[in-house]
Amino acid sequence: MDNSQNIIARSATTTAPPQVRGHVEEVAKLIDVSKCIGCKACQVACMEWNDLRDEVGECHGTYDNPTDLTANSWTVMRFNEHETEDGDLEWLIRKDGCMHCADPGCLKACPAPGAIVQYANGIVDFDSNHCIGCGYCITGCPFDIPRISPKDQKSYKCTLCSDRVNAGMEPACVKTCPTNCIEFGTKADMLVRAEKRVGDLKARGFRDAGIYDPAGVGGTHVMYVLHHANDPNRYSGLPKDPRISPLVGAWKGATKPIMSAIIGITAFAGVIHYMTKGPKEEPEDDPGQEDAPADTLGYDATRRGSGQHEGSAGERPRGEER
Amino acid sequence: MRTPRHRLIRYSPLDRANHWSMAMIFILLALSGLAFFHPAFFFLSHTLGGPVWARILHPFLGVVLVLLFYAMAARHVSRNLLGENDVQWMRQIRDVLDNRDEKLPPIGKYNPGQKLVFWSLVVSIALLLLSGVIMWRPWFAGYFPIPLIRFASLIHSLSAFVAIVTIVIHIYAAIWVKGSIRSMTRGWVTRAWARHHHGLWAREQEEKQREHS
Numbered sequence: 298m299d300n301s302q303n304i305i306a307r308s309a310t311t312t313a314p315p316q317v318r319g320h321v322e323e324v325a326k327l328i329d330v331s332k333c334i335g336c337k338a339c340q341v342a343c344m345e346w347n348d349l350r351d352e353v354g355e356c357h358g359t360y361d362n363p364t365d366l367t368a369n370s371w372t373v374m375r376f377n378e379h380e381t382e383d384g385d386l387e388w389l390i391r392k393d394g395c396m397h398c399a400d401p402g403c404l405k406a407c408p409a410p411g412a413i414v415q416y417a418n419g420i421v422d423f424d425s426n427h428c429i430g431c432g433y434c435i436t437g438c439p440f441d442i443p444r445i446s447p448k449d450q451k452s453y454k455c456t457l458c459s460d461r462v463n464a465g466m467e468p469a470c471v472k473t474c475p476t477n478c479i480e481f482g483t484k485a486d487m488l489v490r491a492e493k494r495v496g497d498l499k500a501r502g503f504r505d506a507g508i509y510d511p512a513g514v515g516g517t518h519v520m521y522v523l524h525h526a527n528d529p530n531r532y533s534g535l536p537k538d539p540r541i542s543p544l545v546g547a548w549k550g551a552t553k554p555i556m557s558a559i560i561g562i563t564a565f566a567g568v569i570h571y572m573t574k575g576p577k578e579e580p581e582d583d584p585g586q587e588d589a590p591a592d593t594l595g596y597d598a599t600r601r602g603s604g605q606h607e608g609s610a611g612e613r614p615r616g617e618e619r
Numbered sequence: 620m621r622t623p624r625h626r627l628i629r630y631s632p633l634d635r636a637n638h639w640s641m642a643m644i645f646i647l648l649a650l651s652g653l654a655f656f657h658p659a660f661f662f663l664s665h666t667l668g669g670p671v672w673a674r675i676l677h678p679f680l681g682v683v684l685v686l687l688f689y690a691m692a693a694r695h696v697s698r699n700l701l702g703e704n705d706v707q708w709m710r711q712i713r714d715v716l717d718n719r720d721e722k723l724p725p726i727g728k729y730n731p732g733q734k735l736v737f738w739s740l741v742v743s744i745a746l747l748l749l750s751g752v753i754m755w756r757p758w759f760a761g762y763f764p765i766p767l768i769r770f771a772s773l774i775h776s777l778s779a780f781v782a783i784v785t786i787v788i789h790i791y792a793a794i795w796v797k798g799s800i801r802s803m804t805r806g807w808v809t810r811a812w813a814r815h816h817h818g819l820w821a822r823e824q825e826e827k828q829r830e831h832s
Contacts, residue, residue, distance in 0.1 A: 432756040567791035
């Protein structure tokens with residue numbers, strides 16, 4: 298893990314992570330879907346830089362290859378043939394991968410301290426060395442991105458080339474993209490570029506063109522320019538309004554401190570009860586009567602020894618009165 | 620071995636072996652589970668040999684607990700249905716808590732508090748099993764849709780919470796009511812204990828003893 302003094306959020310950590318370094322600008326990767334030609338150079342660059350080799354898969358009759366993200370394929374191009382209302386074909390190609398949310402569901406769900414960190418520049422990184430393989434990051438992610446390797450049971454996803462960015466370089470996919478469909482810079486700069494591009498697209502007739510920077514997860518550090526921003530689902534299931542599921546919020550939110558406190562209070566209440574009311578002492582055997590049938594004794598025959606609690610001799614139990 | 624006259628057998632050797640196996644496994648499960656539940660408890664993952672081992676072992680231990688628990692529950696379910704005087708006993712819960720036992724009606728082998736513990740665990744352990752399988756990586760979680768895994772994760776922590784609070788109460792009750800720990804370690808209680816705490820059960824056992832003698 299690089300950049301270890303610039304962490305603004307750390308999984309399963311309730312105190313401030315190290316963030317001594319000063320002003321850091323948020324970065325972002327901008328993917329202009331309207332410029333993508335589906336060449337998959339970004340996939341190759343990703344494998345090459347990160348030194349990943351996926352298994353050779355099978356062709357499912359589409360261009361998707363591999364057909365899904367895996368522990369070794371941190372980005373995949375998703376191809377969708379969309380037929381418009383006018384009968385035109387739109388070939389929508391989206392580079393899928395981690396969105397580097399400002400409010401990352403994976404980090405929120407992760408139970409292993411430090412296995413997921415968020416740097417001040419906005420990159421959400423997995424420190425797989427601390428990963429325990431529970432898969433809670435998959436449960437927490439609103440985009441279905443992390444994948445657990447069957448080889449080592451650790452979770453993996455796009456790092457936004459945090460190692461390269463830390464050294465002042467752009468991510469490998471950005472560097473290799475032949476159409477400049479993928480750009481990288483400060484988030485503010487990328488938003489300016491995206492807006493300009495959206496203006497272009499609108500001028501060309503894409504009335505619904507727009508930026509995908511979903512507010513439900515606090516914005517993302519991977520953004521899309523979409524020609525149909527009104528219907529992101531069209532791009533191979535990009536969620537329209539992604540947010541951390543309320544189920545995950547309940548699971549990882551208020552329930553944690555409240556339920557922990559109640560468990561502690563219950564145990565404490567036991568201690569206090571014992572100290573104030575005392576135990577139910579063992580009733581002493583009455584050797585003279587041990588062979589007598591219980592129902593002839595009456596229940597006060599079982600009164601506790603040495604008269605600790607007064608009143609037991611005189612009172613008959615309710616069950617006997619009836 | 621003959622039981623001395625002043626003793627009644629409350630738990631058979633099999634019951635005791637089962638109980639203490641479950642006790643040990645439950646504690647390991649609770650500690651390792653809490654480790655994943657809240658960062659404050661993460662250090663508890665070392666009770667199972669570190670966080671990764673805890674992740675690996677926790678579900679298998681859970682399955683063992685389920686087997687032991689429901690084997691026990693099936694044998695004891697009839698004793699845990701609502702019985703004579705139970706409602707009255709519950710109404711007098713203040714007398715129970717204040718140790719005014721002489722005012723309480725005689726009850727069967729288990730008092731309503733114990734029955735509540737029983738049913739709380741019957742339900743929470745079932746939910747823990749179902750939700751746990753859905754969350755279980757790498758074996759089963761991949762077969763379930765992610766929204767269901769989210770729901771299962773929430774249910775798992777809620778039912779674990781219920782089970783842990785129940786067991787805290789169960790342990791306290793054992794410390795509180797003197798003689799009950801011995802009944803589960805050695806198997807017997809004194810007649811006086813039985814008459815005092817479980818009058819109906821004592822009568823039943825003593826009648827049975829008389830028939831045999």
